[in-house]
Amino acid sequence: MNLRFPLMLLMAWGVQTAQAEVFEQRLANGLKVIVKEDHRAPVLVQQVWYRAGSMDERTGTTGVAHVLEHMMFKGTKTVPVGEFSRRIAAAGGRENAFTSYDYTAYFQQLHKSRLPLAMQLESDRMQNLNLSDAEFAKEIKVVMEERRMRTDDDAHAMLQERMLATVFQEHPYHSPVIGWMNDLENLSAGDARAWYQRWYVPNNAVLVVAGDVKAKEIFALAQRYYGAIPARALPVRKNYLESEQLGMKRLVVKAPAELPYLEMAYHAPVLRDAEHDWKPYALEVLAGVLDGNESARLNQALVREQQLASSVGAGYDSVSRGPGLFTLTGTPSEGRTVEELEAGLRLQVAKLVNEGVSEEELRRVKAQVTANEVYQRDSVFYQAMQIGQLESVGLSYKDIPLMLKGIQAVTAEQVVEVARELLKDDNLTVAVLDPQPLSGKSRRTVPAGGFHAH
Amino acid sequence: MRTKFLIALLGLIAITPVWAGPQIQQWKTAAGTQVLFVENHDLPMLDVAVNFVAGSSLDAPGRSGVAGLTHYLLDHGVQGLNEDELAKRLADVGAQLGGSFEQDRAAITLRTLSSAAEREQALDIMARVVQQPTFPEDVLVREKARLVAALKESETKPESISDKALHKAVFGQHPYALPTSGELADVELIQREAVVEFYRWHYVAANAVVAIMGDVSRVEAEAIALRLTEHLPQGGVTPVLLPVTMQIDATEQRIAHPAKQSHILLGAPGMARNDPDYFALYVGNYILGGGGFVSRLMHEVREQRGLAYSVYSYFIPMKQPGLFQIGLQTRKDQADQALLLVRSVLKDFVAHGPTEKELVAAKQNIIGGFPLRVDSNRKILDYLSLIGFYQLPPTYLDDFTGKVEKVTTAQIRDAFARRVDPRRMATVIVGAPMGEAK
Numbered sequence: 001m002n003l004r005f006p007l008m009l010l011m012a013w014g015v016q017t018a019q020a021e022v023f024e025q026r027l028a029n030g031l032k033v034i035v036k037e038d039h040r041a042p043v044l045v046q047q048v049w050y051r052a053g054s055m056d057e058r059t060g061t062t063g064v065a066h067v068l069e070h071m072m073f074k075g076t077k078t079v080p081v082g083e084f085s086r087r088i089a090a091a092g093g094r095e096n097a098f099t100s101y102d103y104t105a106y107f108q109q110l111h112k113s114r115l116p117l118a119m120q121l122e123s124d125r126m127q128n129l130n131l132s133d134a135e136f137a138k139e140i141k142v143v144m145e146e147r148r149m150r151t152d153d154d155a156h157a158m159l160q161e162r163m164l165a166t167v168f169q170e171h172p173y174h175s176p177v178i179g180w181m182n183d184l185e186n187l188s189a190g191d192a193r194a195w196y197q198r199w200y201v202p203n204n205a206v207l208v209v210a211g212d213v214k215a216k217e218i219f220a221l222a223q224r225y226y227g228a229i230p231a232r233a234l235p236v237r238k239n240y241l242e243s244e245q246l247g248m249k250r251l252v253v254k255a256p257a258e259l260p261y262l263e264m265a266y267h268a269p270v271l272r273d274a275e276h277d278w279k280p281y282a283l284e285v286l287a288g289v290l291d292g293n294e295s296a297r298l299n300q301a302l303v304r305e306q307q308l309a310s311s312v313g314a315g316y317d318s319v320s321r322g323p324g325l326f327t328l329t330g331t332p333s334e335g336r337t338v339e340e341l342e343a344g345l346r347l348q349v350a351k352l353v354n355e356g357v358s359e360e361e362l363r364r365v366k367a368q369v370t371a372n373e374v375y376q377r378d379s380v381f382y383q384a385m386q387i388g389q390l391e392s393v394g395l396s397y398k399d400i401p402l403m404l405k406g407i408q409a410v411t412a413e414q415v416v417e418v419a420r421e422l423l424k425d426d427n428l429t430v431a432v433l434d435p436q437p438l439s440g441k442s443r444r445t446v447p448a449g450g451f452h453a454h
Numbered sequence: 455m456r457t458k459f460l461i462a463l464l465g466l467i468a469i470t471p472v473w474a475g476p477q478i479q480q481w482k483t484a485a486g487t488q489v490l491f492v493e494n495h496d497l498p499m500l501d502v503a504v505n506f507v508a509g510s511s512l513d514a515p516g517r518s519g520v521a522g523l524t525h526y527l528l529d530h531g532v533q534g535l536n537e538d539e540l541a542k543r544l545a546d547v548g549a550q551l552g553g554s555f556e557q558d559r560a561a562i563t564l565r566t567l568s569s570a571a572e573r574e575q576a577l578d579i580m581a582r583v584v585q586q587p588t589f590p591e592d593v594l595v596r597e598k599a600r601l602v603a604a605l606k607e608s609e610t611k612p613e614s615i616s617d618k619a620l621h622k623a624v625f626g627q628h629p630y631a632l633p634t635s636g637e638l639a640d641v642e643l644i645q646r647e648a649v650v651e652f653y654r655w656h657y658v659a660a661n662a663v664v665a666i667m668g669d670v671s672r673v674e675a676e677a678i679a680l681r682l683t684e685h686l687p688q689g690g691v692t693p694v695l696l697p698v699t700m701q702i703d704a705t706e707q708r709i710a711h712p713a714k715q716s717h718i719l720l721g722a723p724g725m726a727r728n729d730p731d732y733f734a735l736y737v738g739n740y741i742l743g744g745g746g747f748v749s750r751l752m753h754e755v756r757e758q759r760g761l762a763y764s765v766y767s768y769f770i771p772m773k774q775p776g777l778f779q780i781g782l783q784t785r786k787d788q789a790d791q792a793l794l795l796v797r798s799v800l801k802d803f804v805a806h807g808p809t810e811k812e813l814v815a816a817k818q819n820i821i822g823g824f825p826l827r828v829d830s831n832r833k834i835l836d837y838l839s840l841i842g843f844y845q846l847p848p849t850y851l852d853d854f855t856g857k858v859e860k861v862t863t864a865q866i867r868d869a870f871a872r873r874v875d876p877r878r879m880a881t882v883i884v885g886a887p888m889g890e891a892k
Contacts, residue, residue, distance in 0.1 A: 040496045040497075041828065041829035043826055073747070081757075082747075082753070082757060089745060089748045090818040091822055092820075093822075094826060095746075095747075110823075111822060111825050137760075142756055142763055145715070145760075145761070148714045149715060152713075152715075153612065153715055258606045258607040258609065259603060259606070292545065293542070293544070294537070294541035295538040295539075295540075304537070304538070307596055311600075331603070333599065333600075364546055367548045369548075370548055371547070371549070371550075371567050375565060378497060380830075438610055
């Protein structure tokens with residue numbers, strides 16, 4: 001988990017004034033179309049979000065959501081292999097896709113005049129994908145290389161992967177987005193075809209267009225390109241829950257590295273009702289109080305004053321389909337141990353719970369949220385991304401102002417209350433990276449975290 | 455087929471000029487600081503960057519890391535404020551102070567709301583960070599220890615190991631060979647005096663380039679530029695950067711590593727920022743390995759054979775010719791196969807150049823995608839810094855698509871033939887196939 005996590009998350013909440021510029025329509029086949037107008041530059045982004053991510057996979061076929069994402073670039077009945085990318089490139093576009101636990105999304109960034117092309121190609125692969133055995137056989141090798149690069153050869157990513165498999169014993173967040181290597185080795189083109197058949201339908205998708213466009217024209221274009229794609233019944237979605245944890249869990253991961261690393265993960269609620277929930281907002285502020293800036297509690301106390309750690313962090317993501325986590329992370333200074341660092345982090349939590357949070361700290365975190373709400377409007381891509389993410393996890397872009405209000409309403413007492421209630425041992429998994437010398441026969445890797453770009 | 459492409463291209467050209475890109479205003483302060491400014495009131499925010507000729511290439515041999523540590527410590531204590539007070543004041547107004555550090559350049563950046571109170575407080579901090587850093591001894595000792603730990607960690611990572619080895623092999627004795635954060639052994643010895651001296655010598659007004667983008671007027675921008683630079687130290691004479699030796703010997707290093715993948719890099723001296731071959735090499739590289747999913751390397755290595763997730767080539771244009779690099783990661787047992795393939799793709803490209811069809815496609819993407827390069831305040835700010843720092847023409851952005859349009863296949867073939875010799879490149883393989891490690 002890197003330190004930017006909490007800030008990025010805060011950035012995900014904003015656009016107080018966005019309502020006026022966001023328009024929504026649902027096509028008869030169930031496709032939800034959302035348009036965000038931003039006329040600063042003659043560009044746009046099209047994103048199609050499918051509400052199918054790795055958490056919808058089953059045992060034995062982990063990684064199939066992400067593999068299918070790769071296969072979506074391998075041609076349709078009328079568009080040969082490689083041609084999708086060639087046409088987007090020839091239109092001056094940039095494109096990619098990403099898969100997370102919760103969703104799979106595809107995007108193109110283009111001059112505003114080139115949307116019809118992007119829509120034609122994207123709607124075509126929503127229904128006509130040509131999933132050949134030969135292309136699958138090549139692409140699965142690429143995905144295995146991707147796994148080696150992102151996870152197997154990166155110590156922190158490996159720790160993250162094994163930790164989540166320990167934190168979640170029942171919930172599908174147990175398995176990594178990229179899939180277990182053994183599952184990838186056994187995956188077939190048939191598995192990918194079944195996945196495509198099951199989830200790639202307009203009634204399971206959200207189309208987001210942001211940029212220098214007029215909503216009315218976008219709705220007409222969407223109808224023209226996506227309107228005729230038939231809806232299909234979706235499988236019943238299981239409501240996976242993780243049973244209550246019955247005591248602290250600990251794990252050690254050995255991997256080639258120089259420095260040890262510590263991650264402490266506590267189960268935490270996520271946002272379900274943007275108007276009435278308050279704990280996710282309080283957790284968000286808690287992360288900001290602990291790690292929102294260079295002078296926030298963890299860095300000031302553990303890195304600067306005590307010099308117990310060379311880096312520390314706190315992270316929490318309130319927006320997800322499945323259960324949430326509040327994490328504390330850190331690398332001990334040379335000569336200090338992970339045990340000392342763990343004790344140091346615990347002491348900071350205890351101090352917060354016992355002594356409370358100052359109004360000054362609270363104001364500071366909220367000021368950052370307010371400013372970030374403005375800054376994020378500098379990116380058309382990000383604005384679309386925020387909408388797509390919320391829609392994909394069962395929230396709505398309409399929740400954005402509620403979320404901002406929710407953060408501003410958090411009190412010092414609420415921050416203390418969520419810390420007291422959630423940051424306790426029975427709710428905790430502690431993962432430690434035990435660094436191994438390079439001469440050893442083990443291996444190393446990178447946070448497979450949320451996304452895997454195509 | 456050919457006609458179809460040409461028509462499409464003409465279509466793009468007709469579209470592009472309709473939109474006027476950012477209107478750059480440019481002036482110099484009395485002390486010689488260059489200022490580039492784009493006024494834009496769409497969003498109530500302001501981005502500022504101050505760039506100095508103070509990158510790692512100014513580190514003296516055997517004393518590497520001083521330039522990087524100096525830059526890093528700028529915001530760790532200023533006159534009147536310690537590091538915590540400083541960070542709190544920035545956070546109180548939601549401002550983001552950042553920076554970047556490269557071989558040529560050290561930059562400090564600020565993003566703030568443009569409303570008066572917030573802007574005032576944020577600029578006050580930035581002005582002190584740039585002009586009145588105090589480099590407290592205790593902070594320096596602490597941050598040095600953190601840097602040393604990070605450098606030790608990086609020496610276990612195949613990406614860092616290969617990158618470092620490649621720079622050494624390509625640049626030899628030139629300062630571009632040094633890691634930007636310095637060599638571990640050198641960093642451990644850095645004393646405060648060296649940092650203070652480096653700052654006083656190199657962070658000077660005549661060397662500074664200020665970029666301002668966003669919600670202020672010209673008059674306000676002029677005042678901001680002065681405020682950020684008028685109290686800079688007098689400084690010394692910037693040493694002239696040695697020329698890069700363009701011809702290197704072919705080398706191949708195989709470095710053992712327990713990773714599952716081999717990290718393969720090939721490199722050679724590439725091109726300078728103001729290189730006459732810039733556009734030919736830039737467009738050519740798009741075709742070879744720069745153009746995302748449609749490049750030759752991507753097609754041969756990934757799409758056709760599934761040998762790698764990532765394979766690319768790029769030039770890093772700098773004051774002196776920077777690195778030309780090809781890179782990929784692949785399972786250990788197929789590393790040699792992948793390396794042979796990459797070499798043959800490169801050899802073929804250098805010998806024959808791109809096809810007319812490839813060139814048309816490249817131009818369509820680069821010209822048609824031009825608006826995406828300047829579609830946010832952040833991106834425009836970066837261009838302002840770039841144009842000012844490397845003394846590119848003020849019309850650089852206006853001329854960009856025209857220059858790309860003029861590139862021919864013959865120019866690309868000629869430029870690559872003169873600049874990239876596949877027989878004289880450095881190769882580094884970290885996590886090399888077993889049994890062959892040296």
